[in-house]
Amino acid sequence: MITPPEISWIAIAPDLALAIGAAVVLLVDVQWKPAPRVLGWVVGAVLAAAAGLTILQWAQGADAMAAGDTESLVAFSGLITMDGFAIFSRFVLIAATGLGLAAGWRFVVSLGRRGAEAIALVLLATTGFSLMVAANNLVMLFLGLEVGSIALYVLAGLARERRESEEAAIKYFLLGSFASAVFIYGVALIYAGTGQFEILGIRQLLNDFVISSPAVIYIGIGLVVAGLGFKVSAAPFHTWAPDVYQGAPAGLVGYMAAVAKVAGFAAIARILLTAFSDLSDTWLPVVAGISVLSMVLGSVLALVQGDVRRLLAYSGVAHAGFIMTGVVGGATDGVLFYLAIYAIQLVGAFAVVAVVSGPDGAGSSLDEYRGLGRRSPLLAGAFTILLLGMGGLPITSGFVAKFGVFTDAWAEGYQWLVIVAVIASVVAFAFYIRVIVVMYMDDAAEESPLRVGPERWVLALAVGATILWGIFPSSLLDLAADALPI
Amino acid sequence: MLTALILLPVAAAIVVALIPGRRREIHLPLGIALSVMPLALAGYLFWVFEPAAGFQYVVDVPWYEPWGIAWNLGVDGISLPMVVLTTLLVPIALAASTTITNRTKEFVMYTLLLEAGMIGAFLALDLFLFFVFFEAMLIPMYFIIGIWGTERRIYAAVKFFIYTAFGSALMLAAIIGLALTYASQEGSASFALSDLAGLELSVGTERIFFAAFAIAFAIKVPLFPFHTWLPDAHVEAPTAGSVLLAAVLLKLGTYGLLRFNLSLFPDASVDAIPIMAILAVVGIIYGAVVAIVQPDLKKLVAYSSVSHLGFIVLGTFALTSGGLQGAVIQNVNHGLTTGALFLLVGMIYDRRHTKKIADFGGLQKTVPLLAGFFLFMTFASIGLPGLNGFVGEFLVLIGSYPALPSFTVIAALGVVLAAIYLLWAYERVFTGVPDKEENSVLSDLSGREIALLVPITVLIIVIGLYPKLLLDKITPSTEAVLDRIVEQTDYTMPEPGRIGDVFVAGGE
Numbered sequence: 001m002i003t004p005p006e007i008s009w010i011a012i013a014p015d016l017a018l019a020i021g022a023a024v025v026l027l028v029d030v031q032w033k034p035a036p037r038v039l040g041w042v043v044g045a046v047l048a049a050a051a052g053l054t055i056l057q058w059a060q061g062a063d064a065m066a067a068g069d070t071e072s073l074v075a076f077s078g079l080i081t082m083d084g085f086a087i088f089s090r091f092v093l094i095a096a097t098g099l100g101l102a103a104g105w106r107f108v109v110s111l112g113r114r115g116a117e118a119i120a121l122v123l124l125a126t127t128g129f130s131l132m133v134a135a136n137n138l139v140m141l142f143l144g145l146e147v148g149s150i151a152l153y154v155l156a157g158l159a160r161e162r163r164e165s166e167e168a169a170i171k172y173f174l175l176g177s178f179a180s181a182v183f184i185y186g187v188a189l190i191y192a193g194t195g196q197f198e199i200l201g202i203r204q205l206l207n208d209f210v211i212s213s214p215a216v217i218y219i220g221i222g223l224v225v226a227g228l229g230f231k232v233s234a235a236p237f238h239t240w241a242p243d244v245y246q247g248a249p250a251g252l253v254g255y256m257a258a259v260a261k262v263a264g265f266a267a268i269a270r271i272l273l274t275a276f277s278d279l280s281d282t283w284l285p286v287v288a289g290i291s292v293l294s295m296v297l298g299s300v301l302a303l304v305q306g307d308v309r310r311l312l313a314y315s316g317v318a319h320a321g322f323i324m325t326g327v328v329g330g331a332t333d334g335v336l337f338y339l340a341i342y343a344i345q346l347v348g349a350f351a352v353v354a355v356v357s358g359p360d361g362a363g364s365s366l367d368e369y370r371g372l373g374r375r376s377p378l379l380a381g382a383f384t385i386l387l388l389g390m391g392g393l394p395i396t397s398g399f400v401a402k403f404g405v406f407t408d409a410w411a412e413g414y415q416w417l418v419i420v421a422v423i424a425s426v427v428a429f430a431f432y433i434r435v436i437v438v439m440y441m442d443d444a445a446e447e448s449p450l451r452v453g454p455e456r457w458v459l460a461l462a463v464g465a466t467i468l469w470g471i472f473p474s475s476l477l478d479l480a481a482d483a484l485p486i
Numbered sequence: 487m488l489t490a491l492i493l494l495p496v497a498a499a500i501v502v503a504l505i506p507g508r509r510r511e512i513h514l515p516l517g518i519a520l521s522v523m524p525l526a527l528a529g530y531l532f533w534v535f536e537p538a539a540g541f542q543y544v545v546d547v548p549w550y551e552p553w554g555i556a557w558n559l560g561v562d563g564i565s566l567p568m569v570v571l572t573t574l575l576v577p578i579a580l581a582a583s584t585t586i587t588n589r590t591k592e593f594v595m596y597t598l599l600l601e602a603g604m605i606g607a608f609l610a611l612d613l614f615l616f617f618v619f620f621e622a623m624l625i626p627m628y629f630i631i632g633i634w635g636t637e638r639r640i641y642a643a644v645k646f647f648i649y650t651a652f653g654s655a656l657m658l659a660a661i662i663g664l665a666l667t668y669a670s671q672e673g674s675a676s677f678a679l680s681d682l683a684g685l686e687l688s689v690g691t692e693r694i695f696f697a698a699f700a701i702a703f704a705i706k707v708p709l710f711p712f713h714t715w716l717p718d719a720h721v722e723a724p725t726a727g728s729v730l731l732a733a734v735l736l737k738l739g740t741y742g743l744l745r746f747n748l749s750l751f752p753d754a755s756v757d758a759i760p761i762m763a764i765l766a767v768v769g770i771i772y773g774a775v776v777a778i779v780q781p782d783l784k785k786l787v788a789y790s791s792v793s794h795l796g797f798i799v800l801g802t803f804a805l806t807s808g809g810l811q812g813a814v815i816q817n818v819n820h821g822l823t824t825g826a827l828f829l830l831v832g833m834i835y836d837r838r839h840t841k842k843i844a845d846f847g848g849l850q851k852t853v854p855l856l857a858g859f860f861l862f863m864t865f866a867s868i869g870l871p872g873l874n875g876f877v878g879e880f881l882v883l884i885g886s887y888p889a890l891p892s893f894t895v896i897a898a899l900g901v902v903l904a905a906i907y908l909l910w911a912y913e914r915v916f917t918g919v920p921d922k923e924e925n926s927v928l929s930d931l932s933g934r935e936i937a938l939l940v941p942i943t944v945l946i947i948v949i950g951l952y953p954k955l956l957l958d959k960i961t962p963s964t965e966a967v968l969d970r971i972v973e974q975t976d977y978t979m980p981e982p983g984r985i986g987d988v989f990v991a992g993g994e
Contacts, residue, residue, distance in 0.1 A: 388625065393621060393622065393624075393625065394617060394618035394619075394621045394622050395618055395622050399618070399621075403614075403658075403662070406658075406659075406662055407553075407662050407665075407666065410659075410662050410663060410666055411666050411669075415659075415663065418659050418662065419656070419659050422655035422656065422658055422659050423652070423655055423656075425655060426648065426651045426652045426655045429647070429648070429651050430644070430648055433628070433644060433647060434644075437632065437640055437643075437644065440629065440632070440633060441632050441633055441639070441640050441643075473550055474549070474550045474551075477550060477552070481552065
């Protein structure tokens with residue numbers, strides 16, 4: 001007889017809330033055909049509930065950690081964990097979802113009756129990724145990854161009247177499912193090498209035994225990193241990013257990019273730093289190589305882009321490289337802090353893009369930003385602060401984030417990587433500055449100010465977070481430092 | 487008090503930001519009025535400063551303890567004059583900007599934020615904090631050049647930004663390395679200058695870190711061969727931008743060499759003397775020679791900066807009392823005279839809308855006051871005895887001679903070359919008959935413009951005649967720097983290395 005696993009409701013409570021929320025949104029829409037505003041309230045309540053449950057998890061997890069009782073944090077026979085790392089990442093995901101929906105709200109409304117679909121897909125994507133960051137089992141992780149990714153493929157094609165959106169969806173889907181296949185193949189090889197799917201189990205095994213022929217495991221790790229590297233758009237697996245960022249509906253791109261990065265990096269950090277920390281001599285050079293390639297390719301290619309979305313896509317590649325330096329550094333707090341900061345800035349930046357190129361607009365050439373400083377000074381100012389924050393200028397949170405991961409990498413003995421990284425940051429400044437130049441130093445084609453909808457709240461929060469955590473980073477840094485994986 | 491000094495300009499910028507954009511006539515006067523407050527505070531600081539007490543009014547509040555970052559400020563004899571200079575020049579630069587009519591509000595805000603950044607960088611005693619100010623300053627300056635500059639302003643602004651950001655990126659890597667070395671040796675993280683200065687570094691590491699810091703500051707100074715951004719930035723920047731750039735921003739480079747390189751890496755500093763001296767002397771001569779042939783008045787002054795700043799670096803790395811005193815006092819002098827020269831060039835430009843030397847001639851007849859001030863600043867810049875430039879250059883030369891005799895002799899040529907390029911420029915612009923019609927109808931200096939120049943003039947004369955006023959404040963701090971180097975390395979100061987003492991004693 002198979003004994004069913006014990007159900008730990010608290011471990012999956014936020015995910016349940018999100019999944020049920022998605023269903024509720026669809027049902028409410030079918031039954032009452034309400035105004036978009038009502039759906040907004042529903043989704044707000046769902047997110048608030050999920051966030052509240054996550055905080056509850058944090059409190060419980062902290063108690064268990066303090067009591068030294070790590071076992072109670074692993075639920076469902078080792079499928080799901082409730083450690084600080086998972087909870088912190090989940091909170092970032094929920095925050096990015098709220099901000100992302102607000103940024104894309106005008107697009108959602110413009111979809112008419114299909115708006116509820118978009119909302120439900122967003123909630124489902126978050127559910128998947130939220131399970132992914134909490135997974136303690138590689139198969140569970142894959143399930144979360146697929147739930148999230150498939151929802152994102154559909155979201156990319158939601159503006160299906162536009163050809164670019166369709167193209168983005170197809171491209172994202174084809175390359176994305178290929179990457180998923182690579183990932184699951186890697187998982188299979190790891191299972192072949194260790195006989196384990198469980199991350200903690202693998203760690204235990206590698207701790208206790210010396211594997212005599214580890215080549216299978218090495219290949220498995222490589223394939224897993226490649227598959228996840230695709231999700232976080234690290235070079236050389238980044239080629240989909242510019243087209244998808246450009247084609248997908250402007251309002252939702254920020255959300256899509258942010259959650260994929262957060263979940264992907266959380267998974268990379270958990271797998272490499274927890275399961276395979278004993279094999280770090282093997283994967284460190286590989287990850288460092290990916291990091292360098294991402295930073296250099298991303299920064300250099302971003303320099304020559306004439307489209308703000310493609311620019312942000314390539315800068316995302318560079319950021320993937322910067323976050324990788326944190327993985328090389330081996331400290332999860334630096335990675336988590338960076339992810340939280342970058343996710344917020346990314347959603348904020350795409351909120352600006354959504355305002356400038358219209359809620360579902362395609363493309364967003366630099367020309368459209370000409371003279372934005374005069375047309376809409378507040379919008380341009382917010383964009384400037386976000387761009388400088390992404391560039392990592394001191395007194396913005398981006399600097400603290402970069403500083404953290406660079407310090408970790410340096411301490412790990414990867415000084416050369418840090419030097420490459422600081423130089424790449426300067427190059428990165430050059431393209432962020434280019435956008436600022438266009439906004440402030442060129443004359444506008446038209447003078448009329450742009451209409452800003454709910455994006456303004458996103459921008460206010462993103463800019464506030466960028467400056468606040470730039471000057472007083474300790475509040476978030478302390479949380480990130482507590483958010484350790486078991 | 488030091489925190490207030492940094493926050494006052496920020497508060498002023500916020501006040502200006504709150505005034506609606508429509509009331510454009512108040513922004514500039516309000517900005518000037520508000521920027522007098524930090525000046526008053528800095529003046530008070532100068533008054534109550536105790537020369538012998540080392541770092542004073544130290545503020546040390548933890549910022550993020552696990553990383554050992556602190557809001558750590560302090561003032562000593564090296565930073566004090568720079569802070570006073572900064573607070574003095576900001577109101578003057580703002581008052582000289584009445585020609586800026588578009589987006590005045592933003593201009594005033596950026597200038598005030600720039601002031602906060604500059605003061606912060608001079609006062610920071612925590613490397614992390616210093617870096618924050620050092621970098622944060624770039625943005626306002628970038629906007630000042632990029633928005634209110636002349637034709638090629640965007641090129642100049644981006645070039646300025648990238649050059650400096652590149653240098654500071656290497657410095658950031660070195661700062662991280664230093665702090666981590668400290669953490670591994672002492673077990674607790676710290677970015678405090680006083681903690682990091684006591685580190686034991688291996689020879690190789692120390693040299694690499696020294697180089698990273700030195701390159702960052704050399705770009706800022708700018709030292710030959712990193713100077714190419716400077717003429718572009720100066721020529722394209724609006725007058726206020728040029729004044730602050732030359733008078734204060736560049737000084738962060740020389741200040742940084744003196745404050746950070748010498749105290750953090752004494753051994754490497756001693757080893758680097760020949761390299762730094764060569765670069766300094768090449769800069770002195772090269773800047774001067776290029777200045778001679780410049781057809782553009784503003785570019786000429788810009789290259790003269792390259793030349794003059796070479797003296798400061800030479801004095802710094804002579805590692806003698808006189809050299810260091812001279813370097814600090816020349817920091818102030820160059821800020822005053824070059825700042826004033828840029829103001830004057832700006833005033834000429836406002837009248838004629840050209841900076842080409844060939845377009846002028848005989849201005850003495852039409853604008854005698856302007857010509858008089860220009861000649862006075864020229865003399866100060868050349869180093870006429872009785873004016874401030876003489877004190878600084880004399881101290882540098884007399885301090886460097888025992889340590890680096892041959893370099894000093896070549897550097898002294900720079901003084902002669904300075905006389906050539908400045909006086910020749912004066913001759914071409916101001917003397918002779920006004921043969922171009924536009925030049926004969928110019929109006930002379932207004933009361934406002936005179937009011938801008940008079941405080942600088944007074945200071946030039948005061949420092950020239952009574953340098954003790956400044957030297958008394960500076961000397962204990964520079965001696966402390968020297969003592970540390972002598973203590974920590976096997977450096978033996980050349981005889982008579984401490985001649986500066988004799989000079990000061992003679993002044994009493």
